[in-house]
Amino acid sequence: MTAGDFDAGFLNRLGALYDAYVDEYRGADGKLPPMMQLKREHTAFVVANAKAIVAGERFDEHTARVAVAAALLHDTGRYEQLKRYNTFRDSDSVDHAVFSHDIVREKGWLAACEPSVRDAILNAVLWHNRRDLPPCDDAVTVAAAKVVRDADKLDIFRVLERQVATTDWRYDCQAFWNLPTTAKPNPKAVEAIMAGRPVDYQNIQSLADFVLIQVGWMASGLNYATTRKLVVERNHLPFRRDFLHQITDSPFVDQICDYAESRLS
Numbered sequence: 467m468t469a470g471d472f473d474a475g476f477l478n479r480l481g482a483l484y485d486a487y488v489d490e491y492r493g494a495d496g497k498l499p500p501m502m503q504l505k506r507e508h509t510a511f512v513v514a515n516a517k518a519i520v521a522g523e524r525f526d527e528h529t530a531r532v533a534v535a536a537a538l539l540h541d542t543g544r545y546e547q548l549k550r551y552n553t554f555r556d557s558d559s560v561d562h563a564v565f566s567h568d569i570v571r572e573k574g575w576l577a578a579c580e581p582s583v584r585d586a587i588l589n590a591v592l593w594h595n596r597r598d599l600p601p602c603d604d605a606v607t608v609a610a611a612k613v614v615r616d617a618d619k620l621d622i623f624r625v626l627e628r629q630v631a632t633t634d635w636r637y638d639c640q641a642f643w644n645l646p647t648t649a650k651p652n653p654k655a656v657e658a659i660m661a662g663r664p665v666d667y668q669n670i671q672s673l674a675d676f677v678l679i680q681v682g683w684m685a686s687g688l689n690y691a692t693t694r695k696l697v698v699e700r701n702h703l704p705f706r707r708d709f710l711h712q713i714t715d716s717p718f719v720d721q722i723c724d725y726a727e728s729r730l731s
């Protein structure tokens with residue numbers, strides 16, 4: 467089965483194929499295992515964010531459709547990753563973006579699309595978790611990849627806030643990679659954020675670093691003005707400033723949050 471021509475009904479048909487695929491992971495009771503259900507919900511939020519970004523940026527219909535399709539498919543491999551390896555940690559299993567790309571290609575959902583459309587969607591999926599986007603001179607691919615990366619980050623902001631609200635994070639930091647909750651920010655992470663550089667994963671050594679990285683995205687990791695506007699509307703920065711004050715008295719907190727605030731306005 468393919469999603470067929472890249473016309474107005476394309477996203478609906480692709481959505482139906484995606485849902486039928488996810489249904490294969492449901493138990494006899496019709497439910498997904500809870501961790502998979504969270505990924506399904508994440509995907510729905512990422513799609514909604516992508517739609518908001520392409521509307522806010524007034525993208526043409528073609529580019530918008532490519533971007534939203536890539537948002538729908540970006541985490542396709544998460545279900546099989548959890549089933550096979552019982553973890554979402556890529557370093558202990560597979561690169562889930564490569565896995566997602568390969569599954570979408572093997573399923574042939576995009577087989578009826580023009581090669582340029584198919585490649586744009588597949589590359590946006592493949593590149594969604596890379597530290598940096600590889601060089602690419604196809605404007606539609608670049609736009610779709612940037613939308614997916616922004617839409618994904620917006621939902622990562624939502625997920626952190628839900629985890630803080632629903633877990634006893636001072637004692638059980640499993641949702642935050644078991645990082646020490648009271649350790650001060652790593653100066654190397656702070657330096658990278660203030661310089662507008664991505665933080666290397668080995669420099670994430672405390673819960674504060676984990677949260678500050680997200681503040682760093684707000685300062686320099688978001689591609690579109692619409693994304694930054696949504697961050698402001700959803701109060702994601704004040705939430706992190708308050709939370710960081712609860713976990714550390716480091717002066718870096720206000721320094722980085724002030725910097726992000728200036729970049730968001």
Ligand SMILES: [Fe+2]
Nearest residue numbers: 540541594595
């Ligand atoms: Fe992902």
